[in-house]
Each structure stands twice: as C-alpha cells, then as structure tokens.
Amino acid sequence: MMHILETERLILRPPELADAARIQALADDPDVAGMLTPMPFPYTLESAESWIRLGHAEIESGESYPFVIIRKADNLLIGAVEIGNEVRHHRGEMGYWLGKAYWGQGYVTEAARRVVQFGFEVVGLHRIFATHYAHNPASGRVMQKIGMKYEGTLRGHIVKWDKPVDLLMYAILRDEWHLSQSPSPAS
Numbered sequence: 001m002m003h004i005l006e007t008e009r010l011i012l013r014p015p016e017l018a019d020a021a022r023i024q025a026l027a028d029d030p031d032v033a034g035m036l037t038p039m040p041f042p043y044t045l046e047s048a049e050s051w052i053r054l055g056h057a058e059i060e061s062g063e064s065y066p067f068v069i070i071r072k073a074d075n076l077l078i079g080a081v082e083i084g085n086e087v088r089h090h091r092g093e094m095g096y097w098l099g100k101a102y103w104g105q106g107y108v109t110e111a112a113r114r115v116v117q118f119g120f121e122v123v124g125l126h127r128i129f130a131t132h133y134a135h136n137p138a139s140g141r142v143m144q145k146i147g148m149k150y151e152g153t154l155r156g157h158i159v160k161w162d163k164p165v166d167l168l169m170y171a172i173l174r175d176e177w178h179l180s181q182s183p184s185p186a187s
C-alpha cells in the first residue's frame with residue numbers, strides 16, 4: 001500500500017521512475033553517497049532507477065517504505081528517507097539523505113520525525129533504529145533531535161570505499177515514543 005505523509009514544510013511520497021534524474025543529480029555527490037552504506041558512487045541514473053524499482057517491490061511486500069522528500073513551497077524533490085520493516089522482530093531501520101544545497105535547514109529532522117510516527121502507528125514497529133558513520137556527526141544530531149538514544153559503537157563494522165568505518169547505533173522504542181507524544185503536565 002502506498003502512503004503519502006505530510007509535515008509543515010514537506011510531502012513524503014513513494015518515489016516514481018520520473019524522479020530518477022533528479023535523484024541522480026542530488027545523490028551523485030561523494031558527500032551524500034559517501035555517508036550511506038547502500039549508496040553506490042558514482043550514482044548513475046540506473047542506480048536511481050533500481051532503487052525506485054526495488055522500493056516499489058518492497059512497498060508491495062511491506063519490507064520497506066522508501067519516500068522521496070518534496071519541499072511544499074516549490075514542489076522540489078530535495079532528498080529521500082526510508083524505513084525498513086523486519087517483520088520477525090517488529091523492528092525497522094531508518095535512513096535518509098538530502099541534496100547538499102538543502103542541508104542545515106531542519107528538513108531531515110522534520111521528515112525523520114514524521115517517518116518514526118509512521119513506523120510506530122502504521123507499520124506497527126516496536127523498535128526503530130538508525131546508524132551513522134563516526135565521521136558524520138550531523139546525522140547523529142538528527143537522531144538525537146528525534147528522540148533516539150545512543151546505544152553503542154560498532155567498531156569497523158562496515159568497509160566503505162576501502163576503509164573500515166565505525167558505526168554509531170541509535171534507536172527509539174515504541175513506548176518511549178508514545179511517552180514523548182503525551183502532553184507534558186501543566187506546571
């Protein structure tokens with residue numbers, strides 16, 4: 001089932017093949033593709049098309065929910081966010097990226113917060129986790145801002161571009177998220 005999510009400034013919708021050229025233009029950047037384990041570099045039109053096709057199959061099977069991030073003000077595609085669904089463990093991994101021109105304006109925090117809500121309320125997850133490379137603290141900051149907790153560092157867990165990289169693991173559990181949604185007691 002296809003889902004479209006909305007926030008104050010953004011629409012999150014499933015990617016379409018017509019988005020491929022725009023996705024490639026933004027993702028074919030070492031500062032973007034270099035921060036996500038599954039992203040190839042160079043990031044070609046075919047890379048974008050295969051992510052979109054795989055995404056359609058995964059949405060169909062309920063394994064993952066990829067979204068492109070559209071800025072409402074100008075209808076521009078500025079990045080992507082995805083949440084997986086490992087059904088057996090009711091757990092999902094979230095990942096995200098933005099084109100460089102759009103960094104530092106709170107867009108990913110806004111998108112990721114909405115996707116966490118979707119993961120708990122619609123997908124029915126119990127745990128949502130995300131990892132970031134040790135040399136990418138901005139992504140860790142997003143995880144903190146959306147209420148995820150640091151759980152530890154997986155030392156040299158992956159090799160990206162021939163170099164071992166430390167991964168910092170963050171997660172939020174459904175109960176914690178529910179608590180954070182309830183209104184704070186009146187003072």
Ligand SMILES: CC(C)(COP(=O)(O)OP(=O)(O)OC[C@H]1O[C@@H](n2cnc3c(N)ncnc32)[C@H](O)[C@@H]1OP(=O)(O)O)[C@@H](O)C(=O)NCCC(=O)NCCS
Nearest residue numbers: 035096097098103104105106107108109132137138139141
């Ligand atoms: C990391 C990324 C997703 C952040 O998206 P964004 O929309 O710019 O993030 P936001 O503006 O919502 O928040 C970024 C936070 O990181 C902080 N930050 C930025 N650079 C930082 C740095 N070098 N060290 C520490 N914090 C940093 C910002 O100050 C901000 O926190 P604040 O609101 O407390 O000031 C974006 O830069 C990106 O797409 N990078 C390339 C791909 C990527 O790294 N994806 C994540 C892989 S795990």
